[in-house]
Each structure stands twice: as structure tokens, then as C-alpha cells.
Amino acid sequence: MGRFDGRTVFVTGATSGMGASHVRGFHAEGARVVVAARDLAAGSAFASDLGDRAVAVRLDVTDEQEWASAVRLAEDRFGPVSVLVNNAGAQHAPALLEDTSREVWDRVLAVNLTGQFLGIKHVAPSLRRAGGGSIVTIASTMANVGSPYYAPYVASKWALRGLTKTAALELGRDGIRVNSVHPGVVRTPLITSPVEDGQPAIGDLYSPAPFAVPRLGEPAEVTALVLHLASAESAFATGSEFVLDGGLLLGPALAA
Incomplete structure (x- = not known):
């Protein structure tokens, strides 16, 4: 028996990095998984590999009509959604705030903030039809501090904290819990590959040596952690922030 047997789980940004890991984790625990991604071909190939308990949907998280269509498809295939993992996110090349273009600012906030708002807006009614459930928003350690050269990303993740807490207050009496996860530097293409040609990868700018847990x-x-927050094991947690960063935000640890 899996923790999510018979439940429908909707994951955005689902074909690579953390999103793909979340899809596999929920599927292994018995869930019917909706693989939501901009690249429908990649999503379809991933869902096909998983089998009958997975379906791919085309989703640009900044497009409200695509959200509405994706939720309808999910319900038509698997029934009401019990878990939403708002995972899709965008990063940008490092730049001083005064050198950041309006285009970059708008794009990052559209994906990281508006995309999460639209997800909560369009999936909440399905969660009610399921009798309640859980929403997990993927934030960042950058939602807790300032970070030079990353103003759009930092601003989007700070705002996401407020969105998450407000959603938790509005949806709690419907049996819907909303929590945020704040990963540190995690080994995904977003961290290990350059955002733009000629730019350093984000992981190249951070050494884990000072962390209390000195690794990525x-x-x-x-x-x-996402599975835990989506399950009944965390039934008393809502509007909370869960940092998973190896001690990055704590400051330098004692040398070994």
C-alpha cells in the first residue's frame, strides 16, 4: 500500500530536475500523476514510461487558459486532484538590479509568482471536489534573504511566501493545507547548467564547504519532504515554511 493510492497528484515543471523526481516519488507511492510541462512531447514520453497511472498535459504556467484546460483533462482522466505541487520555476542570468531588463523581470515573476497563483486558483476547486488535500509550493532559500545579482528571482520567491500563507488561511476550512518548501543549492540542471551561454552556472557561484552539511x-x-507535506503525516501543518538547505542559511559551520 502506498501513501497516495487512488489519489491524483498534479506536478508542474514535471519533466526534469526536482519536478521529475517528485513525479517518480508520488508514482512510486501509488498516485495517479499528472505530468504538467511546456514540452508536451517530453511530458508524454515521461508519462508513457510510467504507465497507465500517469498522463501528460501541456502547461505554460503563466497561461490561465492552459491551466483551466489542464485541470479539466486531469479530472477527465483521473478524477479530482488531491495534491498540487507548484514546482515550475524560472531563473535568470546574474545581473545588477540596474542592469536587469524589464523583460527578464516580467518573465521571472510571471513564472515564479503568477504561475503559482494561477495553479492555486484553478486547482483549489478540484481539491474541494476531492474532499480536501494539499498544495506544496516550491520556494527557495532566496525567499529568506537578499542575494546580489538575482533581484527578480529573490522578489518572486519572497512574494510566494505571502501567497502561500494567504492561501493557507483561505483554504484551511475546506480541508486544504498549503505549505512551502525552501530548497537550498540542489543538484539539478537549473543549478549545474548555465542559464545563458557564456554565463557561469549558479552552482559555480556557491561552494558548499561552509555548510553544516557540506554538499549539494x-x-x-x-x-x-514534499511527499511528507502532501500526506496525512503532516495533517497539522499549514502555512508553514520548510527549509532544506544543509545549513546554508545558518551561516558558516565550524571547520572540521
Whole structure:
């Protein structure tokens, strides 16, 4: 028996990095998984590999009509959604705030903030039809501090904290819990590959040596926390922030 037998789980940004890890984790626990991604071909191939308990949907999280269509398809195939993992996110090349273009600012906030708002807006009615459930928003350690060269990303993740807490207050009496996960530097393409040609990868700018746990995180470690927050094991947690960063925000640890 899996923790999510018979339940429908909707994951955005689902074909790579943490998103793909979350899909596999929920599927392994018995869920029917909706693989939501901009690249429908990649999503379809992933869902096909998983089998009958997975379906792919085309979703640009900034497009409200695509959200409405994706939720309808999910319900038509598997019934009401019990879990939403708002995982899709966008990063940008490092730049001083005064050198950041309006286009970059708008794109990052559209994906990281508006996309999460639209997800909650359109999936909440399905969660009610399921009798309640859980929403997990994927934030960042950058939602807790300032970070030079990353103003759009930092602003989007700080705002996501407020959105998450407000949604938790509005949806709690419907049996819907809303929590945020704040990963640190996790080994995904977003961290290990350059955002733009000629730019350093984000992981190249951070050494884990000072962390209390002196290494990068792994996607499966984030997935384990997401599964916990989506399950009945965390039934008393809502509007809460869960940091998973190996001690990055704590400051430098004692040398070994």
C-alpha cells in the first residue's frame, strides 16, 4: 500500500530536475500523476514510461487558459486532484538590479509568482471536489534573504511566501493545507547548467564547504519532504515554511 493510492497528484515543471523526481516519488507511492510541462512531447514520453497511472498535459504556467484546460483533462482522466505541487520555476542570468531588463523581470515573476497563483486558483476547486488535500509550493532559500545579482528571482520567491500563507488561511476550512518548501543549492540542471551561454552556472557561484552539511542537495531529498507535506503525516501543518538547505542559511559551520 502506498501513501497516495487512488489519489491524483498534479506536478508542474514535471519533466526534469526536482519536478521529475517528485513525479517518480508520488508514482512510486501509488498516485495517479499528472505530468504538467511546456514540452508536451517530453511530458508524454515521461508519462508513457510510467504507465497507465500517469498522463501528460501541456502547461505554460503563466497561461490561465492552459491551466483551466489542464485541470479539466486531469479530472477527465483521473478524477479530482488531491495534491498540487507548484514546482515550475524560472531563473535568470546574474545581473545588477540596474542592469536587469524589464523583460527578464516580467518573465521571472510571471513564472515564479503568477504561475503559482494561477495553479492555486484553478486547482483549489478540484481539491474541494476531492474532499480536501494539499498544495506544496516550491520556494527557495532566496525567499529568506537578499542575494546580489538575482533581484527578480529573490522578489518572486519572497512574494510566494505571502501567497502561500494567504492561501493557507483561505483554504484551511475546506480541508486544504498549503505549505512551502525552501530548497537550498540542489543538484539539478537549473543549478549545474548555465542559464545563458557564456554565463557561469549558479552552482559555480556557491561552494558548499561552509555548510553544516557540506554538499549539494539531491532532488530525491526534496521529494521526500514534499511527499511528507502532501500526506496525512503532516495533517497539522499549514502555512508553514520548510527549509532544506544543509545549513546554508545558518551561516558558516565550524571547520572540521
